[in-house]
Amino acid sequence: MKSWDAVIVGGGPAGSSAAWRLTRGGASVLVLDKECFPRLKLCAGWVTPEVVRDLGIDPSSYPHRFLTFQRMHAHIKGLHLPLKVVQHSIRRFEFDAWLLERSGATVVQHTVRNIQREGGAYVIDGEFRGRYLIGAGGTRCPVYRTLFRDANPRSTQLQTVTLEHEFAYDWRDPDCHLWFFDKGLPGYSWYVPKAEGWLNVGVGGMAERMKRSGADIKYHWANLTSMLSRNLAKGAHYEPAGYSYYLRGNVEVARLEDAFITGDAAGLATRDMCEGIGPAVRSGFAAADAILHGTNYSLRSVTGASLGGGLASRLLDWAFTRGAGGGAAAPAAATA
Ligand SMILES: Cc1cc2nc3c(=O)[nH]c(=O)nc-3n(C[C@H](O)[C@H](O)[C@H](O)COP(=O)(O)OP(=O)(O)OC[C@H]3O[C@@H](n4cnc5c(N)ncnc54)[C@H](O)[C@@H]3O)c2cc1C
Numbered sequence: 001m002k003s004w005d006a007v008i009v010g011g012g013p014a015g016s017s018a019a020w021r022l023t024r025g026g027a028s029v030l031v032l033d034k035e036c037f038p039r040l041k042l043c044a045g046w047v048t049p050e051v052v053r054d055l056g057i058d059p060s061s062y063p064h065r066f067l068t069f070q071r072m073h074a075h076i077k078g079l080h081l082p083l084k085v086v087q088h089s090i091r092r093f094e095f096d097a098w099l100l101e102r103s104g105a106t107v108v109q110h111t112v113r114n115i116q117r118e119g120g121a122y123v124i125d126g127e128f129r130g131r132y133l134i135g136a137g138g139t140r141c142p143v144y145r146t147l148f149r150d151a152n153p154r155s156t157q158l159q160t161v162t163l164e165h166e167f168a169y170d171w172r173d174p175d176c177h178l179w180f181f182d183k184g185l186p187g188y189s190w191y192v193p194k195a196e197g198w199l200n201v202g203v204g205g206m207a208e209r210m211k212r213s214g215a216d217i218k219y220h221w222a223n224l225t226s227m228l229s230r231n232l233a234k235g236a237h238y239e240p241a242g243y244s245y246y247l248r249g250n251v252e253v254a255r256l257e258d259a260f261i262t263g264d265a266a267g268l269a270t271r272d273m274c275e276g277i278g279p280a281v282r283s284g285f286a287a288a289d290a291i292l293h294g295t296n297y298s299l300r301s302v303t304g305a306s307l308g309g310g311l312a313s314r315l316l317d318w319a320f321t322r323g324a325g326g327g328a329a330a331p332a333a334a335t336a
Pocket of ligand 1: 009010011012013014015032033034035039041042043044045046047110111112113136137138139140141142162163164202204242243244245262263264265269274275276277278280
């Protein structure tokens, strides 16, 4: 059986960030992913300047579609707030494949099912052995399920549900639009243009509250697309797909012996904007640093708030999570 210093389950932003830092630190790294990259990843593909900086991306030499918004429009119950911003959009299938290739890790397409601890290492499905194990498999990560679920049960109050579609569209408005709380949505819907004539539109909200309200995600999707058909995306045809993930709660145990949990597997998306790429990247780096330097794995550097924790950030956090445990104001420290 072949051995690596670290085996990473999942090649999304959390896994590729951990892999990149580990290989640069001289470790041998295997990334196992059930998909063959480039793979579809449902995501609006909004990335912040912090993510671009953390990943050391030079937009002028990034080889795929990359768009910078100079303005963002927040719409809140009929109120329109145009905001001067610098934010970016990418297409996830390109972005993730590029990051994974750049990481320099060995990548094998494999669906992880079984994880055993044997002689101070982790053995995956009887085939792959790693001294360290990083769980970066998203919401349904098998490392979370096998090792971390009991210590970190997920709170249904923090679960989001989404529907989205990304498609070729000759958009006219190059700005990003967000509609908060429209027609009772406990979340927001979005219009995110991408470079070279692509567009992502979607709707996301807190699963439990949507269920209680009786208006499901399909109802909110119909509201969004009906509104878009009048102006921003006339004549568009949709084939929406959905995915669910968790906002930041208390992560009581983020490391168990030599196993780590990162990104959506740990439920780290921000509580004010449901942003998950940045927290995935930072947690991947933090796990790699703990392995390389023998330090504690801490999630302190992983933001729980996209908007900096100020008033707007706290109001959105409250509006989405109604004060569910853990959160942006008190980012969870991981146990070693
Ligand atoms: C509709 C939608 C819109 C979003 N929009 C944004 C946005 O605009 N900006 C933003 O910052 N965040 C956004 N998010 C959140 C963001 O997409 C996630 O938080 C982010 O992708 C988390 O990265 P990750 O690496 O932890 O997990 P993922 O990107 O989900 O990667 C996990 C990987 O693990 C693999 N895997 C899963 N199970 C197994 C297994 N058993 N064996 C092997 N491999 C496995 C998967 O194939 C996948 O490649 C959005 C999410 C959704 C659903």
